[in-house]
Amino acid sequence: MTYVITGSCIKDDSCIEVCPVDCIHPKPGAPDFETAEQLYIDPEVCIDCDACVHACPVDAIYAEFEVPEKFGYTVEVNAEFFAEKSTAERTAV
Amino acid sequence: MGAVPPRIAVVGAGPAGAFAAASVWRMRPDAQVDFFERLPTAWGLLRAGVAPDHQEIKRLDDTFDRETLRRGCRFFGNVEVGVDVSHADLMRHYTAVIYATGAQTDKSIGIPGEDLPGSWAATEFVAWYNGHPDYRGLEFDLSGRRAVVIGNGNVAADVTRILMRSPEELERTDVADHALEALRESRIEEVVVLGRRGPAQAAFTSAELRELGYIDGVDVQVDSAEAELDKVSHEWLAEEGTFTARRNVALVREYASGTGAGTGADAVSGAAQRRIVLRFLRSPAAIRGTGRVEAVDIRRNELVRTDDGALRARPAGDEVETIECGLVLRSVGYQAVPLPDVPFDERSYVLPNDRGRVLLPDGEPLAGVYAVGWIKRGPTGILGTNKRDAAETVRCLVDDLAAGRLPEPASVDGDGGIEAVLADRKPDLVTAEGWHAIDVLERERGSRDGRPRAKLTSREELLDAARAATVAG
Numbered sequence: 210m211t212y213v214i215t216g217s218c219i220k221d222d223s224c225i226e227v228c229p230v231d232c233i234h235p236k237p238g239a240p241d242f243e244t245a246e247q248l249y250i251d252p253e254v255c256i257d258c259d260a261c262v263h264a265c266p267v268d269a270i271y272a273e274f275e276v277p278e279k280f281g282y283t284v285e286v287n288a289e290f291f292a293e294k295s296t297a298e299r300t301a302v
Numbered sequence: 303m304g305a306v307p308p309r310i311a312v313v314g315a316g317p318a319g320a321f322a323a324a325s326v327w328r329m330r331p332d333a334q335v336d337f338f339e340r341l342p343t344a345w346g347l348l349r350a351g352v353a354p355d356h357q358e359i360k361r362l363d364d365t366f367d368r369e370t371l372r373r374g375c376r377f378f379g380n381v382e383v384g385v386d387v388s389h390a391d392l393m394r395h396y397t398a399v400i401y402a403t404g405a406q407t408d409k410s411i412g413i414p415g416e417d418l419p420g421s422w423a424a425t426e427f428v429a430w431y432n433g434h435p436d437y438r439g440l441e442f443d444l445s446g447r448r449a450v451v452i453g454n455g456n457v458a459a460d461v462t463r464i465l466m467r468s469p470e471e472l473e474r475t476d477v478a479d480h481a482l483e484a485l486r487e488s489r490i491e492e493v494v495v496l497g498r499r500g501p502a503q504a505a506f507t508s509a510e511l512r513e514l515g516y517i518d519g520v521d522v523q524v525d526s527a528e529a530e531l532d533k534v535s536h537e538w539l540a541e542e543g544t545f546t547a548r549r550n551v552a553l554v555r556e557y558a559s560g561t562g563a564g565t566g567a568d569a570v571s572g573a574a575q576r577r578i579v580l581r582f583l584r585s586p587a588a589i590r591g592t593g594r595v596e597a598v599d600i601r602r603n604e605l606v607r608t609d610d611g612a613l614r615a616r617p618a619g620d621e622v623e624t625i626e627c628g629l630v631l632r633s634v635g636y637q638a639v640p641l642p643d644v645p646f647d648e649r650s651y652v653l654p655n656d657r658g659r660v661l662l663p664d665g666e667p668l669a670g671v672y673a674v675g676w677i678k679r680g681p682t683g684i685l686g687t688n689k690r691d692a693a694e695t696v697r698c699l700v701d702d703l704a705a706g707r708l709p710e711p712a713s714v715d716g717d718g719g720i721e722a723v724l725a726d727r728k729p730d731l732v733t734a735e736g737w738h739a740i741d742v743l744e745r746e747r748g749s750r751d752g753r754p755r756a757k758l759t760s761r762e763e764l765l766d767a768a769r770a771a772t773v774a775g
């Protein structure tokens with residue numbers, strides 16, 4: 210399972226601040242942060258702790274099995290974002 | 303730190319002002335923060351810009367309320383700075399003034415016929431359907447079969463969606479009542495959206511582009527030749543294309559092949575009565591008509607890479623294509639207006655600033671004056687962008703305070719402070735209490751019809767609702 214971010218994300222970074230495993234990207238300062246239309250959750254790393262859901266001011270985050278139908282495609286989009294560049298690559302210094 | 307708590311005026315209670323006030327509270331909890339807002343309502347474009355069918359996003363108002371007004375920020379609504387109170391008044395009563403006035407008008411395209419009746423700025427249409435009191439009297443003629451939207455940004459996507467949504471979908475939103483009634487009678491069957499560059503350069507977010515394909519009974523069409531990328535775009539996409547640009551290019555191809563997001567079923571069954579036609583590499587040359595809009599002439603462009611590496615549209619050939627239509631919405635961007643007695647950059651349409659410190663023509667900071675949001679950066683960026691932007695501005699302000707660079711304001715509490723000025727000049731002042739009363743009333747009115755909110759859309763109604771609360775309280 211994983212959590213996913215939908216297109217209503219306003220990129221206010223509240224979820225990044227609470228995620229215990231640092232699996233929400235891109236982060237401010239990353240080269241693709243400014244051009245990102247939203248943030249994404251790495252399904253390989255997310256531990257389903259639910260913390261980000263409570264932090265999100267616009268309810269943009271859902272558990273994978275609860276994603277509303279109109280946002281169904283976002284499960285794939287979140288995964289694709291990390292298929293292009295993984296969390297490990299993103300957090301390597 | 304000075305002995306007297308700093309007083310901060312935030313001019314404009316939009317998202318940037320709200321994030322700035324919250325940021326001040328975090329960094330200087332001792333400060334008194336007051337909003338000055340020209341409308342009786344709070345939250346700027348969150349209320350008057352964000353599309354009514356995007357209610358999830360409007361929930362941000364709860365966070366703004368919790369992090370500002372509920373923490374003691376005062377709201378002075380129905381007060382226009384530069385008209386009701388001057389910059390000098392603010393400087394007299396506050397340690398610092400943060401301008402967060404956004405971009406209040408539209409950018410023009412500069413083509414013949416732009417001002418014909420029936421040709422509108424998307425800015426106006428957006429403010430009208432969102433119930434902004436200054437725009438409620440506008441009358442959009444929706445009796446033609448076709449509308450043309452110029453521009454490929456998210457605002458263009460928003461206005462296209464609102465034109466195409468069914469009344470059944472709209473009546474579940476907080477779209478203004480006058481707009482709902484007009485849209486019910488709309489006879490528009492086709493919206494043509496013009497992008498001057500190609501699918502790879504469109505400014506849509508992929509979420510908004512995809513959503514166009516999910517409107518009930520509406521098909522999205524793209525000519526397959528226009529969906530194909532030219533050589534320059536191919537190279538750009540491979541070398542420096544963004545994740546969003548790759549999604550957009552793929553989506554446009556799906557639309558072109560008839561397998562687009564959500565549209566499949568409608569297209570196959572032929573159920574789609576209405577359509578959105580996305581055109582690329584097309585610029586409007588003129589808007590034509592006798593007395594009102596009847597057509598838009600468009601020309602083909604090609605992309606060229608300029609010396610600075612940017613991809614620009616350049617006219618290709620003389621061929622003119624005419625699209626007949628009854629409505630044109632120009633969605634090519636917002637533009638800020640100058641404020642009296644504050645420096646303004648006439649070329650970039652922002653307050654000249656360094657990380658939020660407003661600068662004088664000689665490049666020196668104007669002590670105690672700051673900018674945040676669209677008036678600081680220009681009219682781009684989503685809501686959260688303003689949060690980081692506000693943190694940058696407020697950090698400068700807090701540093702200036704700590705370094706003793708901000709003199710204490712001239713006014714002392716003995717003269718009644720800004721409250722006395724406002725009591726004298728603004729009998730119709732709307733306080734936080736008044737705005738909360740408007741908010742509660744609108745939500746109540748909406749809940750009767752299963753809507754998130756039914757907006758009050760005239761100043762009189764808004765002021766009445768606010769006044770009732772103050773009298774009752």
Ligand SMILES: Cc1cc2nc3c(=O)[nH]c(=O)nc-3n(C[C@H](O)[C@H](O)[C@H](O)COP(=O)(O)OP(=O)(O)OC[C@H]3O[C@@H](n4cnc5c(N)ncnc54)[C@H](O)[C@@H]3O)c2cc1C
Nearest residue numbers: 314316317318339340346347351383403404675676684685
């Ligand atoms: C149509 C539209 C839809 C959008 N949808 C989204 C979306 O879905 N998601 C997203 O993340 N972002 C969206 N955005 C972007 C977002 O709205 C902006 O980033 C944000 O509103 C900019 O904030 P601001 O405070 O700088 O300006 P504004 O929101 O314009 O706020 C400025 C405030 O200042 C007030 N004001 C102006 N002049 C004066 C004066 N002289 N005295 C007192 N008050 C004054 C105005 O009344 C207004 O309340 C959208 C933008 C538009 C235009």
Ligand SMILES: NC(=O)c1ccc[n+]([C@@H]2O[C@H](COP(=O)([O-])OP(=O)(O)OC[C@H]3O[C@@H](n4cnc5c(N)ncnc54)[C@H](OP(=O)(O)O)[C@@H]3O)[C@@H](O)[C@H]2O)c1
Nearest residue numbers: 411453454455456457458498499505633634635636682683
């Ligand atoms: N859902 C959301 O998140 C949402 C919704 C609405 C708005 N917003 C945000 O609000 C901001 C403002 O949106 P916006 O749509 O007003 O601005 P925008 O994103 O800057 O888009 C402006 C569009 O107009 C085009 N354009 C400019 N001048 C033109 C001309 N002379 N002729 C033809 N086309 C021209 C641009 O094309 P070029 O690229 O070729 O210049 C671009 O496609 C954006 O940051 C947007 O993301 C977000």
Ligand code: SF4
Nearest residue numbers: 228255256258259261
């Ligand atoms: S559910 Fe927990 S681990 Fe997963 S993204 Fe949210 S905060 Fe991070």
Ligand code: SF4
Nearest residue numbers: 218219221222224265
């Ligand atoms: S908290 Fe919500 S809106 Fe903010 S960045 Fe995270 S997902 Fe996006």
